Amino acid sequence: MISKLAKETARRRTFGIISHPDAGKTTLTEKLLLFGGAIQLAGSVKARKAATHALSDWMSIEQERGISVTSSVMQFDYRDYTVNLLDTPGHQDFSEDTYRVLTAVDSALMVIDHAKGVEPQTEKLMEVCRMRNTPVVTFINKLDREGMDPLEILAQIEDKLQIECVPLSWPVGMGKQFKGVYDLYRGQLHLFTPGRDTRADEGGVTIRDLDDPRLDELLGSAADKLREDLELLAGAANPYDHQEFLKASQTPVFFGSAINNFGVKELLDAFVELAPAPGCRPAEPRPVCPDEESFSGFTFKVQANMNPAHRDRIAFFRICSGRFQRGMKVKHQRLGKEVVLSNATIFMAQDRANVEEAYPGDIIGIHNHGTIKIGDTFTAGKDELRFTGIPNFAPEHFRRVLLKNPLKAKQLSKGLVQLAEEGAVQVFRPLQGGDFILGAVGVLQFEVTVARLKAEYGVEADYEPVAYGAARWVSADDRKLLEEFKAKNWNNMALDAEEHLTFLSESPWMLSRTMEMFPRVTFHKTREHS
Ligand code: G4P
Numbered sequence: 424m425i426s427k428l429a430k431e432t433a434r435r436r437t438f439g440i441i442s443h444p445d446a447g448k449t450t451l452t453e454k455l456l457l458f459g460g461a462i463q464l465a466g467s468v469k470a471r472k473a474a475t476h477a478l479s480d481w482m483s484i485e486q487e488r489g490i491s492v493t494s495s496v497m498q499f500d501y502r503d504y505t506v507n508l509l510d511t512p513g514h515q516d517f518s519e520d521t522y523r524v525l526t527a528v529d530s531a532l533m534v535i536d537h538a539k540g541v542e543p544q545t546e547k548l549m550e551v552c553r554m555r556n557t558p559v560v561t562f563i564n565k566l567d568r569e570g571m572d573p574l575e576i577l578a579q580i581e582d583k584l585q586i587e588c589v590p591l592s593w594p595v596g597m598g599k600q601f602k603g604v605y606d607l608y609r610g611q612l613h614l615f616t617p618g619r620d621t622r623a624d625e626g627g628v629t630i631r632d633l634d635d636p637r638l639d640e641l642l643g644s645a646a647d648k649l650r651e652d653l654e655l656l657a658g659a660a661n662p663y664d665h666q667e668f669l670k671a672s673q674t675p676v677f678f679g680s681a682i683n684n685f686g687v688k689e690l691l692d693a694f695v696e697l698a699p700a701p702g703c704r705p706a707e708p709r710p711v712c713p714d715e716e717s718f719s720g721f722t723f724k725v726q727a728n729m730n731p732a733h734r735d736r737i738a739f740f741r742i743c744s745g746r747f748q749r750g751m752k753v754k755h756q757r758l759g760k761e762v763v764l765s766n767a768t769i770f771m772a773q774d775r776a777n778v779e780e781a782y783p784g785d786i787i788g789i790h791n792h793g794t795i796k797i798g799d800t801f802t803a804g805k806d807e808l809r810f811t812g813i814p815n816f817a818p819e820h821f822r823r824v825l826l827k828n829p830l831k832a833k834q835l836s837k838g839l840v841q842l843a844e845e846g847a848v849q850v851f852r853p854l855q856g857g858d859f860i861l862g863a864v865g866v867l868q869f870e871v872t873v874a875r876l877k878a879e880y881g882v883e884a885d886y887e888p889v890a891y892g893a894a895r896w897v898s899a900d901d902r903k904l905l906e907e908f909k910a911k912n913w914n915n916m917a918l919d920a921e922e923h924l925t926f927l928s929e930s931p932w933m934l935s936r937t938m939e940m941f942p943r944v945t946f947h948k949t950r951e952h953s
Contacts, residue, residue, distance in 0.1 A: 816863025
């Protein structure tokens with residue numbers, strides 16, 4: 424008999440959507456939530472996004488917390504599946520956050536605008552998926568507009584993203600001539616009517632044989648083009664191979680128009696069937712598999728909570744094994760302390776509900792007062808475990824913090840340490856001098872940090888440019904060598920918020936020179952949370 428744990432795990436699908444801004448991530452998310460019954464009205468997700476466009480709006484929304492916290496993870500049921508959709512910040516300045524969210528998913532859905540093709544942010548995010556061998560399903564969006572030829576776009580994906588494309592649906596025409604998609608997965612033709620919500624669609628017309636004359640009746644002259652395309656495709660593309668998809672070397676591709684809700688149901692139907700259920704996860708000293716009875720998981724995101732005055736924070740926690748039960752005792756591995764998870768939250772699209780039980784793949788929110796950091800492992804068993812692979816990225820932008828009121832130095836320090844723990848910004852203390860240097864992957868992070876210092880810690884701070892252009896965490900097997908390196912580069916050495924030694928360099932060029940001079944020192948571009 425299959426255990427309840429195995430059954431619940433097998434029906435979980437935990438994924439994130441990756442895309443370049445404007446490709447249609449928000450629109451698609453909304454349509455997926457509509458199918459899942461998680462929202463009733465189109466426009467709810469969109470409204471949130473509209474407000475995130477301007478920085479000031481973004482911050483006031485962030486300060487309201489409730490909205491962004493609840494929508495960061497959206498759980499809904501679809502057919503026999505429980506789907507956890509993890510939102511990733513759209514703005515590229517918060518890409519560090521996105522990378523970390525991707526450590527908590529089992530697969531990704533990549534959205535591409537078919538007029539624009541592969542864009543820079545898509546490439547970056549795909550790189551992260553590749554690093555972790557995350558299986559990716561591709562949705563080519565906006566077929567109701569003119570764009571690239573489908574074969575051309577597939578060639579571009581293969582070339583730029585180094586992943587083999589296997590179309591499971593194929594578009595018939597585009598723009599004004601967009602007639603629909605042929606679902607190669609099921610052998611069905613779906614006809615497109617602009618503006619019609621296809622949620623109630625009973626399914627397409629089943630046409631397995633492409634020589635079927637009904638194809639000509641339904642598509643007119645476009646039928647021959649479809650036949651031609653598919654013949655070309657059969658010669659050019661390998662067939663879908665599930666193992667290759669799971670290894671992230673193949674991506675199944677779907678075409679549609681999110682705004683018209685067209686091709687979305689086919690995408691979702693195939694997605695829940697193809698995307699993997701939660702699997703084993705890398706950890707020290709051994710990987711952890713979801714069917715292990717004892718509960719475990721890790722934190723991949725920490726966010727200040729609804730009430731800034733109380734400064735409590737919510738930790739987003741991915742369950743990796745066992746069953747979560749409300750009120751259970753778990754060990755906080757980094758602190759070696761037992762804690763009771765009495766107040767965990769499960770995230771719905773619009774509501775938060777207290778969770779009684781949850782399973783591998785689910786994301787729960789745990790309230791805390793600053794004792795949980797990104798990367799923390801919690802377990803219910805006796806084993807000492809630590810989930811690995813949750814990165815900090817070397818910052819590329821730097822600012823010196825200027826405190827307006829020197830009496831607030833203590834609050835500043837506390838605020839910066841906490842914001843660093845949340846991953847909002849990175850904080851460095853140079854070995855020389857008492858300043859704080861902020862490091863960020865995207866410059867908007869500085870503005871948000873200053874605004875949050877004021878709103879949540881009552882500290883008026885400002886920042887000024889500082890002459891750093893690159894940072895690397897440094898280590899060496901030979902302690903003496905590291906001391907020598909430190910002494911020689913004293914003015915460029917700093918400690919990060921977790922006291923890890925960091926080399927701050929004036930420029931990437933200076934960095935490579937220093938690296939050449941000290942070949943036995945290791946310069947790390949990412950650092951695991953410890
Ligand atoms: P993002 O989250 O990836 O940034 O993209 P988002 O869904 O917000 O979509 C970006 C723009 O593309 C929006 O237009 C949206 O309506 C449009 N869009 C999304 N899917 C489709 C599609 O299938 N076809 C067409 N033609 N457009 C699509 P906008 O003008 O920025 O916003 P709005 O005024 O439409 O709300």
